[in-house]
Amino acid sequence: MSARLSPGRAIAAHAALLTYTAIALFPVFVIVINSFKSRRAIFADPLALPLPGNFDLVGYQTVMTRGDFFLYFQNSMIVTVASLFCVLLFGAMAAFALSEYRFRGNMLLGLYLALGIMIPIRLGTVAILEMMVASGLVNTLTALVLVYTAQGLPLAIFILAEFMRSVSDDLKNAGRIDGLSEYAIFFTLVLPLVRPAMATVAVFTMIPIWNDLWFPLILAPAEEVKTITLGSQVFIGQFVTDWNAVLAALSLAIVPVLVMYLIFSRQLIRGITAGAVK
Amino acid sequence: MGALDLKRITKSFGATEVIKGIDLEVREGEFCVFVGPSGCGKSTLLRIIAGLEDATAGDILLDGKRVNDVAPARRELAMVFQSYALYPHLNVRDNMGLALKQAGKPRAEIAASTDRAAGMLSLQALMERRPAELSGGQRQRVAIGRAIVRRPKLFLFDEPLSNLDAALRVATRIEIARLHRELGATMIYVTHDQVEAMTLADRIVVLRAGEVEQVGSPMELYNNPANTFVAGFIGSPQMNFLDAAALGFAPGKVGIRPEHLQLSRRAGEIAGSVSHIEKLGGETLVYLRSDAHGLITVRLFGEHDFAVSEAAFLTPDQNRLFHFDTQGSRRMP
Ligand SMILES: Nc1ncnc2c1ncn2[C@@H]1O[C@H](COP(=O)(O)OP(=O)(O)OP(=O)(O)O)[C@@H](O)[C@H]1O
Ligand SMILES: [Mg+2]
Numbered sequence: 001m002s003a004r005l006s007p008g009r010a011i012a013a014h015a016a017l018l019t020y021t022a023i024a025l026f027p028v029f030v031i032v033i034n035s036f037k038s039r040r041a042i043f044a045d046p047l048a049l050p051l052p053g054n055f056d057l058v059g060y061q062t063v064m065t066r067g068d069f070f071l072y073f074q075n076s077m078i079v080t081v082a083s084l085f086c087v088l089l090f091g092a093m094a095a096f097a098l099s100e101y102r103f104r105g106n107m108l109l110g111l112y113l114a115l116g117i118m119i120p121i122r123l124g125t126v127a128i129l130e131m132m133v134a135s136g137l138v139n140t141l142t143a144l145v146l147v148y149t150a151q152g153l154p155l156a157i158f159i160l161a162e163f164m165r166s167v168s169d170d171l172k173n174a175g176r177i178d179g180l181s182e183y184a185i186f187f188t189l190v191l192p193l194v195r196p197a198m199a200t201v202a203v204f205t206m207i208p209i210w211n212d213l214w215f216p217l218i219l220a221p222a223e224e225v226k227t228i229t230l231g232s233q234v235f236i237g238q239f240v241t242d243w244n245a246v247l248a249a250l251s252l253a254i255v256p257v258l259v260m261y262l263i264f265s266r267q268l269i270r271g272i273t274a275g276a277v278k
Numbered sequence: 279m280g281a282l283d284l285k286r287i288t289k290s291f292g293a294t295e296v297i298k299g300i301d302l303e304v305r306e307g308e309f310c311v312f313v314g315p316s317g318c319g320k321s322t323l324l325r326i327i328a329g330l331e332d333a334t335a336g337d338i339l340l341d342g343k344r345v346n347d348v349a350p351a352r353r354e355l356a357m358v359f360q361s362y363a364l365y366p367h368l369n370v371r372d373n374m375g376l377a378l379k380q381a382g383k384p385r386a387e388i389a390a391s392t393d394r395a396a397g398m399l400s401l402q403a404l405m406e407r408r409p410a411e412l413s414g415g416q417r418q419r420v421a422i423g424r425a426i427v428r429r430p431k432l433f434l435f436d437e438p439l440s441n442l443d444a445a446l447r448v449a450t451r452i453e454i455a456r457l458h459r460e461l462g463a464t465m466i467y468v469t470h471d472q473v474e475a476m477t478l479a480d481r482i483v484v485l486r487a488g489e490v491e492q493v494g495s496p497m498e499l500y501n502n503p504a505n506t507f508v509a510g511f512i513g514s515p516q517m518n519f520l521d522a523a524a525l526g527f528a529p530g531k532v533g534i535r536p537e538h539l540q541l542s543r544r545a546g547e548i549a550g551s552v553s554h555i556e557k558l559g560g561e562t563l564v565y566l567r568s569d570a571h572g573l574i575t576v577r578l579f580g581e582h583d584f585a586v587s588e589a590a591f592l593t594p595d596q597n598r599l600f601h602f603d604t605q606g607s608r609r610m611p
Contacts, residue, residue, distance in 0.1 A: 170363035173330045178424075179351030179380035192367055 028254065035059050035247035042243055059244030062235070063252065066245070071224065072231030077256060079141050079227060080209050083148035087205050088198055090149070091156030092164075096186050098157070099164040100172070110161065116154030121147070122214060132219055139222040147215050152205040163197035164190060199267040202260075210257050228253050280341065280431035280464035281306045282327065287336035289322055289488075296322050298488040299336070304466060304481075309458050311475045312468045313511065314485035320468045323485070324434050327466065328357050340432065351380070355432040356425035360440055362417040364409035364424070370396075371405045374424045381428075395426040398457065415446045419453075426457065433465040439474065447471075454478065472514055476500075484508050506606040509533045515563060515575045520548075520594075522601065524570040530609065533600035536563070536577035539592050546591025550574065552584045566590055 033050055034042045041054030048054065063069050098110050121128075128147060129138075137143040167190050175185045191198070216230040232249040235242040282304040289297035296319045304310045312320045325331040327338060329350035338345050345353055356377075364373050371392055372379075378388045396402050399419045409417055418438060425433055435454070439447045455478055458465055469475055475482050476496045484491040484499065484507070492504045496512070503509035509517045515536045522530045525547070540546065541564060550568035564576040564584055574592065584590065601609040 168361055168363060170359040170361045171365070173325070173328070173350075174357070174359060174363040174424075175365070176330060177328060177350045177355070177357050178377035180376075188367065189365065 031247050032251050032254075035244070035251040037244075039244055042247075056244070059242075059246075059248030060252075062242060062245040063248045066234070068223070068226075069228075069231065069249070069252075072226050072228045073252075073256075075141060075225055076210060076228040076253075079144045079148065080206055080256075080260075082141075082145045083152060083209050084202055084206055086145065086149040087152035087156050088202060091153050091201065092160050092191060092194070092198065093186070094153070094157045095160035095164050096190060099161045110157075114154055114158045116150070117158060121151045125214075125218060129218060137219075139220050139225055141220065141225055143219045144215055144225075144227070147219065148209045148212075152209070156201045156205060159201055160194060160197055163194045167193050196268050199264040202264045206260055206264075207257060210253075282432060282464065282466070283337075283339035283342070284327070285337040285339070287323070287326060287338070288334045289319070289326060289331065290334045296488050297326070297333075300488075300490055302483060302490065302493070304464060307462050307464055309465045309467065309478055309480045311479035311482045312466065312485055313470070313472065313475045313482060314491075315511075316470070318485045319488045320485055321436055324357070324436050324466065324468055327432075328355060328434055329353055351377070353432075354428075354430050355434060356428050356430040357434040357436065358418075358421050358425050358438045360437040362409070362414075362421045362441075364417055364420055366409055369406050369408055370401060370412070370420050370423075373409065373420060374427045377424070377428045391427045391429070395423045398426065398460070399423045399453070415442055415450065418442060418450060422450075422454070422457070426461070429461075429463075431463060433463055435465065435467040437468055437470065440470065447474075451477065472512065476512070482512070484511055503533075503600065504608050506531060506533065506602050509600055509602075509608075515577060517600070518571070518574045519602075520571045520574070527601060528603075528609075530604050531602040531606070532594075533602060534594045534598060536575040538595040538598035539574070539576045540595070541566075541576050541578060541582075542591045542593065543588075544591065546593040548574070548592040548594075550590060550592065552586055552588045552590055554586065555582075555584050557581060564590075566592060568592075 030046065033048075034046060036050035036057065036059075037048070037054045038056035038058065041048065041050075041056070044054075050056075094113060098106060098113070132138050132143045137146070171189055171193075172185050175189050180188070211229060212227075213229045213233075216225075216227045220226070221230065228249070232246060232253070235245040235249065282302075284300055284302040287297055287300045288295065300323065312323065314320055322331060326333045329345070329348060333346065340353060340355075365376065368376065374392045374395060375388045378391060383391075392405075393402075396405060399422060401416075401419060401423055404412060404416060404420070409420070412420065418441070422438070438454075439450050442450060451474055454465075454467075458478075467474075467478060479496050481493060482496055482499055483493050486507055492499060492508045494502070499508060499512045503512060503517075506519060510519070513535055517533045517535050518539070519531045519533050522528060522532045525532055548568050548571065550566040550571075552564060553567040553573065554565040556563040556565075559581070560579070562578045562580070562582045564578060564582070566574045566576060568574055576592065603609050
């Protein structure tokens with residue numbers, strides 16, 4: 001599978017891709033370098049690298065001491081992981097049902113479940129808030145997990161159903177003849193084969209949840225359930241903004257998503273090669 | 279053990295009727311082959327027998343018991359798929375043992391059955407490999423092994439050899455015939471390949487568009503086809519269909535197999551010119567174009583030389599003619 005490119009075209013392709021990478025990573029780069037500098041150094045020369053002259057960990061110190069940063073962190077982690085788990089589990093189950101079983105209204109149900117891709121869940125914020133108030137879930141992490149699960153499901157079902165249709169019928173039928181239950185077929189035969197799709201869905205689902213400010217602000221603004229994005233807002237004042245702290249908080253917030261992304265993308269690559277060999 | 283009885287089976291997908299009322303009895307220990315053109319419903323019928331698909335109407339009886347509502351795993355049958363369908367996450371041993379494990383059999387018994395099947399198919403050296411690490415032929419042998427392990431009453435094969443190359447296909451075909459002799463189980467085998475059908479079958483079921491055209495032993499179908507469809511389907515190269523009126527018979531078709539025609543340069547009943555010849559070493563196929571009958575295939579044994587567009591004459595063996603009416607049904611003498 002080695003596409004033969006002439007050296008000239010290879011250089012051009014690499015140049016284009018490297019330029020794009022540089023542009024995409026530049027904001028992250030600026031955030032990270034400035035988080036290690038003193039406030040004056042940030043404003044004097046935002047693009048300078050943190051060197052002995054301007055190196056300062058004051059931002060990180062503020063973050064560690066002010067506010068319950070670790071609690072926020074933990075909240076974000078709980079909400080993201082729990083929502084991700086629910087989205088992947090229920091999404092895959094619904095996708096399996098839609099792709100595997102012929103029943104009346106299959107098409108309509110599929111369309112209905114995919115509708116959520118086109119309609120932003122935030123349009124329903126008021127109703128969701130009323131529902132959460134009525135069920136006493138305001139200021140709980142459960143509220144966030146429920147909302148994010150609902151938000152992530154449509155795309156997950158849509159993508160996974162498409163992939164599951166491509167899993168060989170013979171394989172599932174062989175399992176049925178060998179006496180595997182439908183659950184066993186789903187968990188042991190189908191899920192491993194759609195693992196690359198699961199990883200893709202996981203990445204697409206995880207990032208908006210981790211970054212969301214809207215629902216934590218509305219549904220769970222209390223101190224003990226604040227997520228990291230909401231928690232970082234304490235450093236952004238109406239008149240004074242503690243840039244060191246904001247940048248340090250953001251830099252730290254990148255780490256967990258990065259780790260999760262790396263985990264999932266390894267799955268992605270492994271899944272792809274496993275499929276190619278078969 | 280393993281007698282199958284189908285009673286008026288029909289199957290519709292939405293509005294299209296795919297199986298249109300099939301009655302069929304397969305006797306115990308019989309090797310029954312389903313043949314028919316692509317899309318005629320062979321796989322669908324096999325899936326209905328296996329219980330992977332529900333029949334729209336009709337009854338399926340295994341050993342005299344109605345099994346319409348019995349789950350596939352409980353029907354005591356095994357199926358070998360065209361695409362092998364091995365479990366990618368299990369090694370060969372576990373692939374073969376899974377059904378017994380699901381049935382809750384003790385470990386020692388599973389190991390014994392797996393080893394016995396592996397021995398029959400010479401798979402011992404491959405037991406610890408994953409399917410991804412096997413060649414196509416080895417995968418197919420594992421798939422067959424997986425079927426044997428359970429000692430089913432009934433084996434279902436859905437075009438098991440069509441993904442193999444020619445040499446391997448012959449070897450595996452012989453293997454399957456041997457297994458049938460050794461196990462004595464009932465086997466139902468779907469194929470496109472008429473050599474497979476002729477060599478393996480005790481009985482061949484010819485299907486067309488969801489209906490049974492004819493059932494019989496390979497030689498019955500060869501010597502006594504009920505209509506032009508069966509006559510054309512069984513035998514290779516295909517039977518020639520000549521215009522009956524042009525030969526002085528009642529209107530319709532006259533069928534004659536390529537091996538029952540005599541070819542001469544000097545004189546004969548049907549005149550034509552050679553349009554193509556194929557030399558296969560042991561036999562020579564001559565394609566003759568005649569004004570009255572179109573292209574006629576002649577099969578000669580040994581090597582023969584004919585030039586393209588050379589004039590030649592054919593004489594059919596009068597005892598080997600099949601007469602069909604204008605509808606294509608056999609006209610009985
Ligand atoms: N799930 C399905 N939904 C709708 N139509 C189907 C379905 N499965 C099969 N069919 C139709 O039923 C007919 C018979 O299909 P089947 O797979 O049994 O053919 P076949 O004889 O096995 O053909 P081949 O030799 O190509 O394997 C085909 O016309 C096919 O389009
Ligand atoms: Mg088929």
